Amino acid sequence: MxxxxxxxxxxxxxxxxxxxxxxxxxxxxxxxxxxxxxxxxxxxxxxxxxxxxxxxxxxxxxxxxxxxxxxxxxxxxxxxxxxxxxxxxxxxxxxxxxxxxxxxxxxxxxxxxxxxxxxxxxxxxxxxxxxxxxxxxxxxxxxxxxxxxxxxxxxxxxxxxxxxxxxxxxxxxxLSYQPIGYSLLPDKFTMPDLQQLYETILGQSLDRRNFQKRMLGYGILERLEERKFGGAHKAPYLYRFDKEKYEKVLAEESLFVG
Amino acid sequence: MxxxxxxxxxxxxxxxxxxxxxxxxxxxxxxxxxxxxxxxxxxxxxxxxxxxxxxxxxxxxxxxxxxxxxxxxxxxxxxxxxxxxxxxxxxxxxxxxxxxxxxxxxxxxxxxxxxxxxxxxxxxxxxxxxxxxxxxxxxxxxxxxxxxxxxxxxxxxxxxxxxxxxxxxxxxxxLSYQPIGYSLLPDKFTMPDLQQLYETILGQSLDRRNFQKRMLGYGILERLEERKFGGAHKAPYLYRFDKEKYEKVLAEESLFVG
DNA sequence: TTATAATGCGTATTTTCAACACAATAATAC
DNA sequence: GTATTATTGTGTTGAAAATACGCATTATAA
Structure with missing residues (x-):
């Protein structure tokens, strides 16, 4: 003491x-x-x-x-x-x-x-x-x-x-005008994983198909050959963030001074 | 000294x-x-x-x-x-x-x-x-x-x-997601005045007709009977902000904590 | 009186966003 | 093994919003 x-x-x-x-x-x-x-x-x-x-x-x-x-x-x-x-x-x-x-x-x-x-x-x-x-x-x-x-x-x-x-x-x-998720998810993740993250943060459910379209539209995701087996039903693809493009999109909308 | x-x-x-x-x-x-x-x-x-x-x-x-x-x-x-x-x-x-x-x-x-x-x-x-x-x-x-x-x-x-x-x-x-102008313009102003303000702040020109539509769409402007004569050509109407509605729209998107 | 240039109001066109359909597939139940 | 089930992948369709554009009106200037 x-x-x-x-x-x-x-x-x-x-x-x-x-x-x-x-x-x-x-x-x-x-x-x-x-x-x-x-x-x-x-x-x-x-x-x-x-x-x-x-x-x-x-x-x-x-x-x-x-x-x-x-x-x-x-x-x-x-x-x-x-x-x-x-x-x-x-x-x-x-x-x-x-x-x-x-x-x-x-x-x-x-x-x-x-x-x-x-x-x-x-x-x-x-x-x-x-x-x-x-x-x-x-x-x-x-x-x-x-x-x-x-x-x-x-x-x-x-x-x-x-x-x-x-x-x-x-x-x-x-979240509504720029992608988020890089540091919140493991290196490899599925689209449902990402969607669940968004839904949790926003506190509302989103349309699965429109969500996928928007995320891919950002051009920051890289789809791997791998898929995630083990869960029930159809196995979803695994994705990874393309860090370079991710940073680029983030920078465009950032509030910070260059 | x-x-x-x-x-x-x-x-x-x-x-x-x-x-x-x-x-x-x-x-x-x-x-x-x-x-x-x-x-x-x-x-x-x-x-x-x-x-x-x-x-x-x-x-x-x-x-x-x-x-x-x-x-x-x-x-x-x-x-x-x-x-x-x-x-x-x-x-x-x-x-x-x-x-x-x-x-x-x-x-x-x-x-x-x-x-x-x-x-x-x-x-x-x-x-x-x-x-x-x-x-x-x-x-x-x-x-x-x-x-x-x-x-x-x-x-x-x-x-x-x-x-x-x-x-x-x-x-x-x-400016792009909520109205601005209340404290920047005189009490009465014309639509071109307001548009010029927006164009100056944004640093780009806007379509006159679409601008008017959007501004009136906010429901925060009150058109007066008066018009502004003296300028060259057709005299534009004068407008005034409806302060009550203005504040309301502003409050909805405010970042501050209640 | 006519010409000019800006205003008021309206209509297409495009783009974006939201809703929905259906085939493919991995696990599960039998 | 085979059929069932729930979920994924990939579309299409329709509504709504944003954008582009047309034209008559009108206050000043020539």
Whole structure:
């Protein structure tokens, strides 16, 4: 326990010295499994309170890189789809909880509690990751990191429920005018797999035949000779993303500055 | 001059006490005049360097409110279209200029120069305002505030050229799936006026007849009995936005959280 | 008074999107 | 083995939306 407090002290000192004050990054990490859309959440030490993963920005670090770093630390993944969607800065962002109470449970000293209780402006990013490859890893302030079904997310700390809502809304909109799926599915997948992903994200069923036409229309899928046997009935073809074309289509509609 | 330095000292002290460190807000304020799209820029005191208007966030102030406040201070306008579009946080945001040199020209003390030279994470907002109603007003650090033609914007300080590009891109996209024009045009306007606005923003010409059909299709325009005489040839009708319906259509597609 | 050029309103044409039909096929039941 | 069943692969058709275009009307200018 003394070790913990020492470590905490070091951490706070480190934050003050090497990280930007009053700004942070929060991540909505979407995964896909069992036909369900999932988000990765963290449970704060010694509490039953859950929240989104996030992090702070080093003085010498780009904002985007900071988001990538946090994502890597929580999931073990690199090179995945990550996109900024909104920046949150309401004074009452922290209204949902008795902030001080929760922070004290973590064993923070008074000074640190005060430090933490100030409103940060937080830049929201959302990520799409392949469920199977993720190794959920808690950080210093949390002792559990796991997937939650998107429909069963509890009331979270801060304004994190709002963040998830807006991230999902942005994701759905993005889905309707550009392809998504590269980092959410295994390397080889069937058309029904892809369709189920879309239906899960959009929350509605789609016509199988029209869906296939549209996906092939993007010109980003490569049909393999292989087929997926073992399921009941006719065996569907396996597909793979043509990464080069995929990136190209994505870039055309991207919001980012070149 | 002593008065100036004292005031500056006060300002810096005020920033340290009452404003969030390492975060700021920048505004891309679009206006429309003479068939040209304009942006409002500021010239730094004693230099020929131009930049976007912006501001800082008070400790007790919502992020959005801070943007509205800056906008009000620069234009004298309130209740206009303002929307967040991206947050910029590259370490090299300030690469475009010899930062220290420029800041020293402003008469900042060494300490303040160091303060200013650190990278801020900046939240970008864009606004649409009615050109005629704006009273361009410089702030403490600038001695000129005026409109620039969007095609003649010079190389700006920081990453402000990128900001304008991205704001324009976002505006164009927004234009294609929801009506815009309420705060950019005078109360009464003709269909050709509106079309010219669209063509200017999009940078391409549109079919006159199809444009009219689409605009009327939104159901947000009210045609008046009046017509606009004086121009050459046939006199076009005057229109006015039905604000209630306008807001309704706008709200349906908004990105913001309720 | 006539010519000009822009407006108001309307009609084809094309393209896109949504709904639906049917043969092929891998597992399952018998 | 053989027939059955549910699912996949590949179409076609029709509606709706977007786009292209035609023509009479009209305020100014010649």
């Amino acid at each position: 003394i070790e913990y407090k020492k470590e905490l002290q070091r951490l706070i000192e480190d934050f003050k010295t090497n990280y930007l004050p009053s700004v942070s990054v929060d991540l909505v990490i979407f995964g896909f499994h069992d036909g369900q859309l999932k988000v990765l959440l963290l449970r704060w030490k010694g509490t039953e309170e859950w929240c989104l993963p996030g992090g702070r920005i080093r003085n010498d670090e780009n904002l985007d890189d900071s988001a990538y770093r946090s994502l890597r630390e929580r999931t073990g993944l690199r090179e995945i789809f990550l996109q900024q969607f909104y920046t949150f800065g309401d004074v009452l962002r922290y209204k949902h909880i008795d902030q001080h109470e929760t922070l004290r449970k973590l064993g923070l000293p008074e000074e640190a509690v005060h430090e933490f209780a100030n409103r940060d402006v937080s830049v929201g990013y959302y990520a799409l990751v392949e469920f199977e490859n993720v190794v959920p890893t808690p950080d210093f302030f949390t002792d559990e990191c796991r997937w939650w079904d998107i429909n069963q997310v509890p009331t979270l700390l801060f304004d994190h429920n709002d963040m998830i809502s807006l991230a999902l809304k942005t994701l759905r909109r993005q | 002593i008065e100036y330095k004292k005031e500056l000292q006060r300002l810096i002290e005020d920033f340290k006490t009452n404003y969030l460190p390492s975060v700021s807000v920048d505004l891309v304020i679009f206006g429309f005049h003479d068939g040209q799209l304009k942006v409002l820029l500021l010239r730094w005191k004693g230099t020929e360097e131009w930049c976007l208007p912006g501001g800082r966030i008070r400790n007790d102030e919502n992020l959005d409110d801070s943007a509205y406040r800056s906008l009000r201070e620069r234009t004298g306008l309130r209740e206009i279209f303002l929307q967040q579009f991206y947050t910029f946080g590259d370490v090299l945001r300030y690469k475009h200029i010899d930062q220290h040199e420029t800041l020293r020209k402003l008469g900042l003390p060494e300490e303040a120069v160091h303060e200013f030279a650190n990278r801020d994470v900046s939240v970008g907002y864009y606004a649409l305002v009615e050109f005629e109603n704006v009273v361009p007003t410089p702030d403490f650090f600038t001695d000129e505030c005026r409109w620039w033609d969007i095609n003649q914007v010079p190389t700006l300080l920081f990453d402000h050229n990128d900001m304008i590009s991205l704001a324009l891109k976002t505006l164009r996209r927004q």
